[in-house]
Amino acid sequence: MLAVLDRSEPLGMVDVAEAHDRELLRRLRNGDEDAFRGLFGRYAPTAKALALRVVRRSHLAEEIVQEAFLAVWRNPEGYDGERGSVRSWLMGMVHHRAVDLVRREESYRRRAEESIPAAMEQEADHADDVVEALGRPEERRIVRAALEELPAEQRDVLTKMYFDGLSQSQIAEATGLPLGTVKSRTLLGMRRMRATLEGVRS
Amino acid sequence: MSTRDHALIEELMALEVLDGLDGPDVQILERERAMHGDCAECRRIESELRDTAGRMAFSLDPERVDPAMADRIIALGREEDEELPPALPPRDEFAERQRSRGRGVVAALAIAAALILLVGAFAVFFQRQNGSKVLAQASGSQQVVHFTSPTGSSGELAMAYTPGQPGVFFWGSDLPDPGDGKAYELWMIDGNQAVSGGCLEPADGSLAAFVDADLGSATSMAVTTEPAACPASPSTEPVLTATLTV
Numbered sequence: 001m002l003a004v005l006d007r008s009e010p011l012g013m014v015d016v017a018e019a020h021d022r023e024l025l026r027r028l029r030n031g032d033e034d035a036f037r038g039l040f041g042r043y044a045p046t047a048k049a050l051a052l053r054v055v056r057r058s059h060l061a062e063e064i065v066q067e068a069f070l071a072v073w074r075n076p077e078g079y080d081g082e083r084g085s086v087r088s089w090l091m092g093m094v095h096h097r098a099v100d101l102v103r104r105e106e107s108y109r110r111r112a113e114e115s116i117p118a119a120m121e122q123e124a125d126h127a128d129d130v131v132e133a134l135g136r137p138e139e140r141r142i143v144r145a146a147l148e149e150l151p152a153e154q155r156d157v158l159t160k161m162y163f164d165g166l167s168q169s170q171i172a173e174a175t176g177l178p179l180g181t182v183k184s185r186t187l188l189g190m191r192r193m194r195a196t197l198e199g200v201r202s
Numbered sequence: 203m204s205t206r207d208h209a210l211i212e213e214l215m216a217l218e219v220l221d222g223l224d225g226p227d228v229q230i231l232e233r234e235r236a237m238h239g240d241c242a243e244c245r246r247i248e249s250e251l252r253d254t255a256g257r258m259a260f261s262l263d264p265e266r267v268d269p270a271m272a273d274r275i276i277a278l279g280r281e282e283d284e285e286l287p288p289a290l291p292p293r294d295e296f297a298e299r300q301r302s303r304g305r306g307v308v309a310a311l312a313i314a315a316a317l318i319l320l321v322g323a324f325a326v327f328f329q330r331q332n333g334s335k336v337l338a339q340a341s342g343s344q345q346v347v348h349f350t351s352p353t354g355s356s357g358e359l360a361m362a363y364t365p366g367q368p369g370v371f372f373w374g375s376d377l378p379d380p381g382d383g384k385a386y387e388l389w390m391i392d393g394n395q396a397v398s399g400g401c402l403e404p405a406d407g408s409l410a411a412f413v414d415a416d417l418g419s420a421t422s423m424a425v426t427t428e429p430a431a432c433p434a435s436p437s438t439e440p441v442l443t444a445t446l447t448v
């Protein structure tokens with residue numbers, strides 16, 4: 001069921017997927033288990049992909065996804081419509097937990113020595129059971145294109161920070177860049193990503 | 203609406219939404235937020251940055267997820283609802299059984315490390331390097347469990363233990379000050395019963411402590427803010443909880 005948008009909640013543009021998410025969240029606040037399963041089915045596969053990209057270990061990625069969605073189940077009121085979309089909120093919770101884990105274990109030192117293809121190949125053997133992802137192939141294409149369009153130095157900083165879980169200081173240390181340069185490239189990259197994604201949407 | 207320049211807060215928020223903010227900039231962002239107050243422009247900036255960061259995840263190919271996980275989460279959430287009513291239950295027989303073992307908090311890193319070596323049950327070590335904290339875990343029977351906050355408060359707390367053996371190592375960082383005359387008290391939860399695991403007082407938000415406690419049949423842990431005298435029964439709602447796995 002699609003929700004009727006609550007005009008009191010900021011939503012930049014009419015976004016059917018976001019409206020659906022907010023409706024699921026509204027039902028979840030009333031304890032609706034099917035609504036939870038709906039959100040889980042829509043976003044758990046991407047959430048796991050994100051967690052796996054950061055922590056590089058499947059069992060840890062699954063723990064992170066479980067922990068994040070348990071937090072959603074416990075406290076759906078934690079979502080604040082003024083701070084972004086539901087999917088961004090969900091991915092933010094997953095990302096925060098994944099980054100927190102790798103920083104605690106400082107495994108990025110080890111992971112930096114591993115090639116990404118090898119790491120991903122190692123984790124490629126998953127359970128046969130599948131939750132059907134929403135897929136979002138179009139979204140995936142758009143976001144990948146937006147990343148590709150970034151100047152290489154900005155894309156590199158964003159990739160290290162978001163997908164490798166490195167902090168600004170760790171990136172500065174690893175690359176030899178001044179901290180101020182890391183900050184400015186991050187901001188410029190995020191602005192450009194935003195502009196590109198908005199341009200595609202409109 | 204704030205009339206302050208938004209350049210700095212935007213720069214710091216961009217780092218924060220990517221979980222890349224660290225060092226003194228964390229406090230600078232907090233200060234900026236406080237100085238901007240209820241600022242519509244700040245909310246707009248943050249919302250846009252969070253959306254942009256969140257969408258980056260969708261550049262990845264989805265991963266397969268066990269469809270039963272959703273039901274497991276629901277079951278876990280339901281269990282926790284039953285186990286952690288607004289006010290934690292008082293101690294009773296379970297508490298009495300555990301009392302002799304459950305209150306030996308030693309809040310000193312060196313002592314904790316020594317105890318870990320003595321007990322020999324943990325392959326967990328804690329170290330500081332260039333200001334960063336590291337909690338590493340060896341394989342084997344040891345379990346490392348991370349607490350989460352039902353209230354969304356900041357701070358991290360983790361515990362390591364070997365199922366069936368006494369002794370639990372706690373490690374925390376960025377924990378809020380519990381307040382003057384207050385401490386964090388650990389509770390081991392078994393059904394409707396809670397037994398104190400002792401009190402912890404973080405130093406500058408950090409703590410490392412070994413508790414000579416037997417988790418017994420406890421299925422979850424909770425942390426409440428209590429008077430530093432460390433009462434026998436919880437008097438506030440939990441600020442951190444964790445589910446134990448056997």
